[in-house]
Amino acid sequence: MGERLVIRNVGLMLSGRMEEPILDADCILAVDGRIKAIGRAADIDAEGATVVDAQGVTLAPGLIDSHVHPVVGDYTPRQQQVNWIDSTLHGGVTTMISAGEVHMPGRPKDIVGLKAMAIAAQRWYENFRPSGVKVLAGAPVLEHGMVEQDFKDLAEAGVTLLGEVGLGSVKDGKTGRQMVDWARKYGIQSTIHTGGPSIPGSGLVDADMVLETGTDVIGHINGGHSALPDDQIKCLCESCRAGLEIVHN
Ligand SMILES: [Zn+2]
Incomplete structure (x- = not known):
């Protein structure tokens, strides 16, 4: 299943793309260090994952x-x-x-x-x-x-x-x-x-x-x-x- 990481309660999710800079999302799932899903917390399966509460901060690509x-x-x-x-x-x-x-x-x-x-x-x-x-x-x-x-x-x-x-x-x-x-x-x-x-x-x-x-x-x-x-x-x-x-x- 891989190592799963969920970051939720993101205040503002930036995509890094000019066409759509702000995403309609507050949660991200990474499996084995790679992003697998971005969306709303209710739609993302956090079972077995390490969960990080971002406490409303902005998340942006490196x-x-x-x-x-x-x-x-x-x-x-x-x-x-x-x-x-x-x-x-x-x-x-x-x-x-x-x-x-x-x-x-x-x-x-x-x-x-x-x-x-x-x-x-x-x-x-x-x-x-x-x-x-x-x-x-x-x-x-x-x-x-x-x-x-x-x-x-x-x-x-x-x-x-x-x-x-x-x-x-x-x-x-x-x-x-x-x-x-x-x-x-x-x-x-x-x-x-x-x-x-x-x-x-x-x-x-x-x-x-x-x-x-x-x-x-x-x-x-x-x-x-x-x-x-x-x-x-x-x-x-x-x-x-x-x-x-x-x-x-
Ligand atoms: Zn120079």
């Missing part, structure tokens, strides 16, 4: 943080912080997407080295979920000298993401465009830094470079550190078909 910089395990050296993924879970985030493992001390910038690290990072977090949080990692940062075969190799090894364009040595739209096109050809999603430099080695990425590079996602368009001027943000919002990443705090 949040997705679309922009993190993981390194190894639940540790990030840039902020000298342990358990930062676990802490983020307390804010409701259950999935994280890497925008590049750029905080790795001694990050390799040669092609073989950066590919090896991306593949390793993808594996680390595939095999390790801190406090249950899913971390989609293995996002290589573009460096000069990468060729089409490198993107093919990465994709075949399980890499599905690029780190932010602009954090590596590729800082011109033309080279960025070529590499983003190769990545896209092999099913690797791309994103780009925007605004002023964020870490040592990064540089200004303005609206012209974003438009020329043509990534799938435009990173932190409203800033987060030093944002682009308002007119450039407006220009990108009005002229791009890319996903726009918005920072909140």
Whole structure:
């Protein structure tokens, strides 16, 4: 029959879907960790289940943080912080997407080295979920000298993401465009830094470079550190078909 969990007396049940954000439900049944039924308590069989009384709180799907910089395990050296993924879970985030493992001390910038690290990072977090949080990692940062075969190799090894364009040595739209096109050809999603430099080695990425590079996602368009001027943000919002990443705090 499986391990059954019922959460009832939910005040507000959110679906996570734009079409129908609020569900007509106050009770949820999970069997072996998977949701099996959502509805009214009277309609859900709670027999043999562990029952949790939510006491009227809101229940929502886990949040997705679309922009993190993981390194190894639940540790990030840039902020000298342990358990930062676990802490983020307390804010409701259950999935994280890497925008590049750029905080790795001694990050390799040669092609073989950066590919090896991306593949390793993808594996680390595939095999390790801190406090249950899913971390989609293995996002290589573009460096000069990468060729089409490198993107093919990465994709075949399980890499599905690029780190932010602009954090590596590729800082011109033309080279960025070529590499983003190769990545896209092999099913690797791309994103780009925007605004002023964020870490040592990064540089200004303005609206012209974003438009020329043509990534799938435009990173932190409203800033987060030093944002682009308002007119450039407006220009990108009005002229791009890319996903726009918005920072909140
Ligand atoms: Zn960035």
